[in-house]
Amino acid sequence: MSEALALEGIEKTYNPGRANALTVLSGASFELAAGEVVALVAPSGAGKSTLLHIAGLLDSSDAGSVRIGGVDYTGLSDARRTAARREEVGFIYQFHHLLPEFSAVENVILPQLANAVPGAEARAHAMALMERVGVAGRANNRPAALSGGEQQRVAFCRALANKPRVLLADEPTGNLDPGTSDTVFSALMELVRETGLSALIATHNPALAARMDRTLRLEAGVLVSD
Numbered sequence: 435m436s437e438a439l440a441l442e443g444i445e446k447t448y449n450p451g452r453a454n455a456l457t458v459l460s461g462a463s464f465e466l467a468a469g470e471v472v473a474l475v476a477p478s479g480a481g482k483s484t485l486l487h488i489a490g491l492l493d494s495s496d497a498g499s500v501r502i503g504g505v506d507y508t509g510l511s512d513a514r515r516t517a518a519r520r521e522e523v524g525f526i527y528q529f530h531h532l533l534p535e536f537s538a539v540e541n542v543i544l545p546q547l548a549n550a551v552p553g554a555e556a557r558a559h560a561m562a563l564m565e566r567v568g569v570a571g572r573a574n575n576r577p578a579a580l581s582g583g584e585q586q587r588v589a590f591c592r593a594l595a596n597k598p599r600v601l602l603a604d605e606p607t608g609n610l611d612p613g614t615s616d617t618v619f620s621a622l623m624e625l626v627r628e629t630g631l632s633a634l635i636a637t638h639n640p641a642l643a644a645r646m647d648r649t650l651r652l653e654a655g656v657l658v659s660d
């Protein structure tokens with residue numbers, strides 16, 4: 435199976451050399467195969483968000499390497515890393531972070547325009563994604579007019595709009611009540627499976643973790659496979 439994402443020996447210390455220095459990652463390594471969906475589980479504050487930000491090239495590590503699609507981005511220019519982030523990675527956060535002044539469908543179209551997809555094609559793709567997760571009927575509403583579950587479904591569509599190689603999600607349904615979380619998570623999993631996407635999904639919820647292919651635990655700065 436080919437590799438979608440690989441971390442090797444990732445180290446990260448906040449405030450290095452200071453009295454409040456905090457080592458969060460101390461040699462974290464793992465590989466995500468193409469099409470694999472992996473749960474990332476750890477106690478609060480253990481460093482899940484830090485790890486996801488480094489894996490998605492939003493933050494740099496102090497040591498170690500990040501490969502996406504076989505390309506090692508360690509030490510590459512900010513321009514290369516920014517382009518890879520836009521083309522290869524989709525992010526979903528606990529809160530939707532949709533742009534409030536744009537409609538739901540426009541939020542899904544915008545990242546495609548940044549990748550030079552023609553407008554009509556971007557709109558058709560956005561509507562197809564929104565149809566698949568049951569929010570096409572809300573396409574022309576602004577995020578504030580949508581329910582929490584609908585907002586998060588639109589955020590899934592936005593993350594998948596550029597057909598990324600890797601999806602990174604940080605508690606993607608953590609902000610929703612348990613019932614809504616379950617149905618919205620099912621919609622996400624269907625979308626991920628249909629598109630054959632590789633995903634690393636942080637969750638505190640053991641029932642959601644059990645629905646993924648395997649679980650990685652972040653313990654004392656390293657990743658341990660269950």
Ligand SMILES: Nc1ncnc2c1ncn2[C@@H]1O[C@H](COP(=O)(O)OP(=O)(O)OP(=O)(O)O)[C@@H](O)[C@H]1O
Nearest residue numbers: 448449456458476477478479480481482483484485
């Ligand atoms: N920019 C920063 N500067 C200093 N310390 C930070 C910074 N970002 C995170 N930390 C600290 O690093 C540790 C790991 O944070 P991180 O957000 O990665 O944890 P997490 O596992 O995602 O937590 P949670 O599950 O609560 O979201 C925490 O103790 C946090 O306070």
